[in-house]
Amino acid sequence: MKGGLNMIYSRRGLSAVVTTLIIILLSLVAIGIIWVVVNNVLQGGAETTEIGAKCLQVDIKATAANCTGGTCTITYYRAGTGNDVIDGVKIVLNNGTESDSSDEAALDRLATKTATFTTTLANPNSVEIAAYFVDASGQQQVCAAGTTVTFS
Numbered sequence: 001m002k003g004g005l006n007m008i009y010s011r012r013g014l015s016a017v018v019t020t021l022i023i024i025l026l027s028l029v030a031i032g033i034i035w036v037v038v039n040n041v042l043q044g045g046a047e048t049t050e051i052g053a054k055c056l057q058v059d060i061k062a063t064a065a066n067c068t069g070g071t072c073t074i075t076y077y078r079a080g081t082g083n084d085v086i087d088g089v090k091i092v093l094n095n096g097t098e099s100d101s102s103d104e105a106a107l108d109r110l111a112t113k114t115a116t117f118t119t120t121l122a123n124p125n126s127v128e129i130a131a132y133f134v135d136a137s138g139q140q141q142v143c144a145a146g147t148t149v150t151f152s
Contacts, residue, residue: 051133054084055143058131060107062149065127067093070118074149076129077112086131090142091115093124100124103140107131126150 059079066073074091089104100121107113127149132142 051135051141054086054133055131055141057084058086058143060089060129060131061147062127062129063112065149065151067119067124067151070120071116072119072124072127073114073116074127074129075112075114076107078107078109078131083109084133087134087140088132089113089115090130090132090140091117092128092130093119093121094126094128095121095124098122103132124151 060076061079062074062076064073064075072093076089076091078086086106088106090101091104092099092101098121100119102115102117102119104113104115129147129149130143132140135141
């Protein structure tokens with residue numbers, strides 16, 4: 001009988017060790033999953049902050065805008081602030097109720113460009129222009145509009 005009791009106690013001891021190891025293993029897996037989620041959130045926040053800082057240094061201004069018969073001509077320039085290379089310029093036409101946008105190529109510092117494009121927007125009366133950067137996921141992150149110009 002004595003051997004039988006030792007066998008029962010030793011099984012209980014083994015069960016407690018296995019249970020403890022399983023709990024430790026599950027805790028490590030949970031910590032790993034939480035770390036991956038937190039790390040992704042922190043990296044995304046850092047990228048957004050970096051793009052926001054770049055946007056503060058970019059100064060793009062529309063100097064002239066004209067639309068005739070669906071063909072619009074917008075002249076804009078980039079002032080001498082900020083050395084960051086922008087990925088492009090977004091031009092948004094407005095008529096008060098609707099808008100139409102066009103993406104234009106990047107613009108170097110102190111450069112002027114005239115963009116001509118066709119729109120289906122009826123009677124556009126103003127244009128907004130802003131730089132944009134492309135983030136790590138390939139999405140455009142548009143800066144706050146540089147200027148709004150009313151058509152002459």
